[in-house]
Amino acid sequence: MCGIFAAVNKTNVTNNLLGGLSSLSYRGYDSAGIAVVKQGNIERVRASGKLHELENRLHSYPLDGNIGIAHTRWATHGIPNEKNAHPHMTSRVAVAHNGIVENYESLRRRLETAGYIFESETDSETISQLITYYLDLGLNHEQSLCKALLEIEGSYGVAVIFQEQPKTLYAARRGSPLILGKGDSGFYVSSDINAFSEDVSSITYLKDGDVAKINRDGFSVINLQGEKTPRLLQKLEKDGCESGKQGYDHFMLKEIHEQPDVFERTWRHYFNNQRQAFQLPEFSVPDNEVNSITIVACGTSYFAGMVAKYWLEEYAKVPVNIDIASEFRYRKAPLDQNSLAIFISQSGETADTLAAMAHAKAAGLRCISFVNILTSTMAMESDTVLPTLAGPEIGVASTKAFISQLTSLLIFTMSFRQQAHNKHKAQQAKESMEQIPTLLREYLSDTSSIQNVAKLLHKAENMLYLGRGIAYPLAEEGALKIKEISYIHAEAFPAGELKHGPLALVDEKMPVLVIAPPDDLFAKTLSNLREVASRGAKIILVSTRKGLDLARDYVHAEIEMPEIAKQFIPIMYTLPLQLLAYYVALGKGHDVDQPRNLAKSVTVE
Numbered sequence: 001m002c003g004i005f006a007a008v009n010k011t012n013v014t015n016n017l018l019g020g021l022s023s024l025s026y027r028g029y030d031s032a033g034i035a036v037v038k039q040g041n042i043e044r045v046r047a048s049g050k051l052h053e054l055e056n057r058l059h060s061y062p063l064d065g066n067i068g069i070a071h072t073r074w075a076t077h078g079i080p081n082e083k084n085a086h087p088h089m090t091s092r093v094a095v096a097h098n099g100i101v102e103n104y105e106s107l108r109r110r111l112e113t114a115g116y117i118f119e120s121e122t123d124s125e126t127i128s129q130l131i132t133y134y135l136d137l138g139l140n141h142e143q144s145l146c147k148a149l150l151e152i153e154g155s156y157g158v159a160v161i162f163q164e165q166p167k168t169l170y171a172a173r174r175g176s177p178l179i180l181g182k183g184d185s186g187f188y189v190s191s192d193i194n195a196f197s198e199d200v201s202s203i204t205y206l207k208d209g210d211v212a213k214i215n216r217d218g219f220s221v222i223n224l225q226g227e228k229t230p231r232l233l234q235k236l237e238k239d240g241c242e243s244g245k246q247g248y249d250h251f252m253l254k255e256i257h258e259q260p261d262v263f264e265r266t267w268r269h270y271f272n273n274q275r276q277a278f279q280l281p282e283f284s285v286p287d288n289e290v291n292s293i294t295i296v297a298c299g300t301s302y303f304a305g306m307v308a309k310y311w312l313e314e315y316a317k318v319p320v321n322i323d324i325a326s327e328f329r330y331r332k333a334p335l336d337q338n339s340l341a342i343f344i345s346q347s348g349e350t351a352d353t354l355a356a357m358a359h360a361k362a363a364g365l366r367c368i369s370f371v372n373i374l375t376s377t378m379a380m381e382s383d384t385v386l387p388t389l390a391g392p393e394i395g396v397a398s399t400k401a402f403i404s405q406l407t408s409l410l411i412f413t414m415s416f417r418q419q420a421h422n423k424h425k426a427q428q429a430k431e432s433m434e435q436i437p438t439l440l441r442e443y444l445s446d447t448s449s450i451q452n453v454a455k456l457l458h459k460a461e462n463m464l465y466l467g468r469g470i471a472y473p474l475a476e477e478g479a480l481k482i483k484e485i486s487y488i489h490a491e492a493f494p495a496g497e498l499k500h501g502p503l504a505l506v507d508e509k510m511p512v513l514v515i516a517p518p519d520d521l522f523a524k525t526l527s528n529l530r531e532v533a534s535r536g537a538k539i540i541l542v543s544t545r546k547g548l549d550l551a552r553d554y555v556h557a558e559i560e561m562p563e564i565a566k567q568f569i570p571i572m573y574t575l576p577l578q579l580l581a582y583y584v585a586l587g588k589g590h591d592v593d594q595p596r597n598l599a600k601s602v603t604v605e
């Protein structure tokens with residue numbers, strides 16, 4: 001949550017900082033701010049709202065400095081207004097912070113008693129005040145920073161500038177990512193590698209406990225005890241994925257349309273052409289010794305895990321438990337040492353999932369992660385990493401990351417317990433995988449029918465999503481998408497569960513979207529659909545032509561799906577759910593890529 005960008009350069013850094021913030025906006029976008037050191041003073045401009053508000057403010061109050069820090073915020077402590085926006089500063093120091101200061105109340109009380117006056121309601125301001133407190137005691141800049149950071153409980157990534165040190169930028173982390181980048185004319189610090197401009201050619205990842213001292217010509221790293229901890233720059237490998245919107249109106253739409261390529265890139269990554277078989281990294285526990293699998297994740301990644309539960313139980317015959325990360329970490333569930341723990345995360349920085357992984361590790365479980373950002377904390381901390389290869393996902397609503405998670409989880413399922421070693425089966429799987437991108441592309445080439453269905457939903461305040469079997473997690477994912485960008489209250493239920501209570505919600509004002517692929521549960525879903533229809537609900541049915549014809553008498557709107565092999569149904573049927581959410585949100589005039597109250601990477605509990 002929150003994005004930090006900082007720069008020390010030969011020229012005015014304001015545009016570098018704004019460029020960095022623009023790439024980091026997905027991490028939080030309720031306020032933003034910049035501080036620079038100029039002629040022995042720290043100058044700061046902040047604004048509540050999205051980045052353009054800060055840009056407008058900077059037109060009236062331009063900043064000029066060769067060293068600066070910047071921040072884009074997702075509010076945790078204190079409402080999103082200018083006063084609570086970062087950087088937080090005193091006359092001597094300015095700090096941009098990502099993370100949570102858990103002991104901020106006691107620190108604040110102590111500092112206020114000592115006469116320090118706070119201007120915001122944030123936990124982060126305790127950092128600038130505490131550093132100032134140590135400066136006032138006579139410690140030097142480095143010592144004051146280290147001493148303050150040692151007192152902080154919780155997590156932080158910070159960028160810091162001092163009024164009396166106009167050429168030095170400090171960056172430190174514990175639990176929140178920070179990367180140092182070297183460009184032609186200076187150094188940069190960022191929460192995300194993708195925020196570096198073309199100018200940056202080499203980077204180093206700061207590690208927990210690092211404090212980097214950076215000037216225009218070089219940098220050094222110490223730990224909080226002041227001991228040198230050398231960090232080497234490595235060449236920045238660009239991932240080759242296209243950045244920008246590539247002509248699409250929104251990142252989300254672009255990312256939806258990238259999904260055929262993402263599917264292809266992901267499965268090919270796991271296919272060994274020489275052996276003509278799928279090949280996964282070796283697990284330290286042979287999979288025939290695994291009694292069960294525990295899957296843990298949040299949000300969309302959790303729903304990918306739910307789909308995988310159905311796959312693994314059906315095809316690999318292994319029992320699967322699945323948990324929401326924020327519940328798993330605190331439940332006192334007995335954990336089986338012979339269970340394999342799987343963590344799924346696009347960002348690899350989700351605080352709840354990371355804590356859940358630490359919990360599983362402490363219980364002695366082997367931890368596999370399916371992660372999109374391979375430089376993330378989760379990728380570093382897992383015993384085995386299975387990349388999901390979606391490329392950078394900028395839209396806050398996850399789309400292509402879900403498809404890449406499903407693809408790698410499907411390959412994991414097929415490979416589990418040696419299934420992939422069967423060459424014939426692997427060949428068959430490869431041949432069917434080769435067909436899928438074309439089907440996905442064809443589907444995406446004409447979205448007019450979904451756009452028409454979306455028009456029916458602009459005034460809806462509530463919706464139900466229903467599915468049975470593997471269509472149930474898709475209903476959950478569809479409901480999440482419509483909630484987060486269209487702000488329609490949507491609930492997903494297993495179709496068979498409706499009559500146990502939620503049916504009471506159904507009347508003629510309630511649109512009900514039913515996902516009913518032509519599988520062995522279709523007839524059962526059809527009877528649930530009739531139950532809902534007879535209560536007056538307006539039904540939107542997602543099925544094949546045959547399924548739609550069978551339900552014709554009860555359906556208000558149709559979303560026709562192509563015939564597709566059973567194991568790929570979750571991948572194909574996700575597309576209309578994403579598109580529907582997108583077009584409803586668009587029709588309602590919402591900011592599709594940056595929905596209210598949310599952020600892309602949820603690094604707080």
Ligand code: M6R
Nearest residue numbers: 299300301345346347350397398
């Ligand atoms: O980065 P992660 O996959 O760990 O993130 C998990 C959720 O925060 C994320 O999927 C969230 O639910 C998305 N906004 C959904 O579109």
